[in-house]
Amino acid sequence: MARLKVPALRAGGNRPASKSRGRGFLVGLGAIGVVAAVTLLTVGYNSPKGIPGRSYYNLQAAFTNADNLTQSYQVRIGGRLVGQVLNPRVDKGEGVVDLQLNPDVEPLLSDTTLKVRPRSPVGVRFVELVPGTKGRPLGEDDRIPSSQTSATVQLDQALDTLDADRRAKAQVLLNELGKGFLGRGEDINEAQSNAPRFLGDLQDVASEVTAQPNVRSFVGGAESAAAAADPVREDIARGFDPEARAMRPFVQERDAIRSTLTTAPGDLRSVQSGLARVSPMLSQLERFGRSATPAFRQASTTLAGTSKLFREADPGLEAARKTLGLASEAVPPTLQLLRTLQPVLPDLDATLASANPVLTELSPRECDMNRFFGNWNETLAYGDGFSNVLRFNVIASLESIQGYNGKPLGRTTKQSPYPAPCEIDRQTFAGGR
Numbered sequence: 001m002a003r004l005k006v007p008a009l010r011a012g013g014n015r016p017a018s019k020s021r022g023r024g025f026l027v028g029l030g031a032i033g034v035v036a037a038v039t040l041l042t043v044g045y046n047s048p049k050g051i052p053g054r055s056y057y058n059l060q061a062a063f064t065n066a067d068n069l070t071q072s073y074q075v076r077i078g079g080r081l082v083g084q085v086l087n088p089r090v091d092k093g094e095g096v097v098d099l100q101l102n103p104d105v106e107p108l109l110s111d112t113t114l115k116v117r118p119r120s121p122v123g124v125r126f127v128e129l130v131p132g133t134k135g136r137p138l139g140e141d142d143r144i145p146s147s148q149t150s151a152t153v154q155l156d157q158a159l160d161t162l163d164a165d166r167r168a169k170a171q172v173l174l175n176e177l178g179k180g181f182l183g184r185g186e187d188i189n190e191a192q193s194n195a196p197r198f199l200g201d202l203q204d205v206a207s208e209v210t211a212q213p214n215v216r217s218f219v220g221g222a223e224s225a226a227a228a229a230d231p232v233r234e235d236i237a238r239g240f241d242p243e244a245r246a247m248r249p250f251v252q253e254r255d256a257i258r259s260t261l262t263t264a265p266g267d268l269r270s271v272q273s274g275l276a277r278v279s280p281m282l283s284q285l286e287r288f289g290r291s292a293t294p295a296f297r298q299a300s301t302t303l304a305g306t307s308k309l310f311r312e313a314d315p316g317l318e319a320a321r322k323t324l325g326l327a328s329e330a331v332p333p334t335l336q337l338l339r340t341l342q343p344v345l346p347d348l349d350a351t352l353a354s355a356n357p358v359l360t361e362l363s364p365r366e367c368d369m370n371r372f373f374g375n376w377n378e379t380l381a382y383g384d385g386f387s388n389v390l391r392f393n394v395i396a397s398l399e400s401i402q403g404y405n406g407k408p409l410g411r412t413t414k415q416s417p418y419p420a421p422c423e424i425d426r427q428t429f430a431g432g433r
Helices: 021-050 155-160 164-181 185-210 213-238 243-250 256-383 399-400 421-432
Strands: 058-062 074-077 080-091 093-099 113-118 125-130 149-151
Touching: 058 113, 058 149, 093 125, 185 213, 213 243, 243 256
Parallel strands: 074 125, 113 149
Antiparallel strands: 058 093, 074 080, 080 093, 113 125
């Protein structure tokens, strides 16, 4: 039986088996491993101060109260991590730190502010950075002065001001606040990012308000009023007891009051419609008040004079009392006379009524009457050469016998025998003479 020859297997398939590595190769490989380990160790050791090959925006900040700020504390803007604190030190009596910031916040302006805030109740802090809105851009390694930095009061310091009972209540409050804030981290971060701008605007408004002298006077007056009220505060508290008793019937009759308030809107609408009709009268009263204001200003002087007149008239009024007493005795005869005249008053009314047409005709002819009596006055005032006082001319003409025929009668007579009132004067002044 023939044998089947099987080729001998070689290491690596069709490749010959590798030769063993030399000692030099192993030493080099070990050196590379050692260098890599040292490099990783160095990078890991220095990584809190910065990652090699990455750029940063570096600033400095000075603090009057750094509040135990230490190496690698975080720097945040509105809750977002943007850098860390490095190299805390003391320079000229102030705490100075380096701020290693992400390049995306560059450049910050010179009015940027910093505040050291607690990150946890156990004392961990972070630096809250509020970017400025005006000023010059801050360059590399520029320093933010201590006038623009501050630190918050720590929670333990605030709690030290409370006694045991209030600390227990504060603990309950904080626990309940924790329940309320649970799951609202994003909302809180957004509120924190908007809060600095809001508080800055609020500070500007408060500064403008407090700069007013009237506000300072009001605050000072309020302080004085509070100081004056402090000794009698218990009496003031007891003084509200009558008001409380006065309000008690309203509480007892709250159902009736509720019913009244339910129907009140309809009644108020009716009153409102009525007020709309009253508005024109109020407008007129307002105009009357404005017009009468000058008279009211003068009224005080007038009233003072009137008061003086009454004081001076007192003796005369005393004498007038006697006169009025005598006049009262004349009242019955006067009434008797009026009763006697009453029957003839209708005839007197008829007489006056019959005179009305004559008066109506003569009333618009005042100028004609004045001319008529003026002419008679001139006629009677002077005589002629024969000592005749009454002067008049007799004009003999056809019209004086047959009447007026509508034609002009001459230079001194007018065309109409029945002229309108004052027509003679108008024609005279118009050149009709």
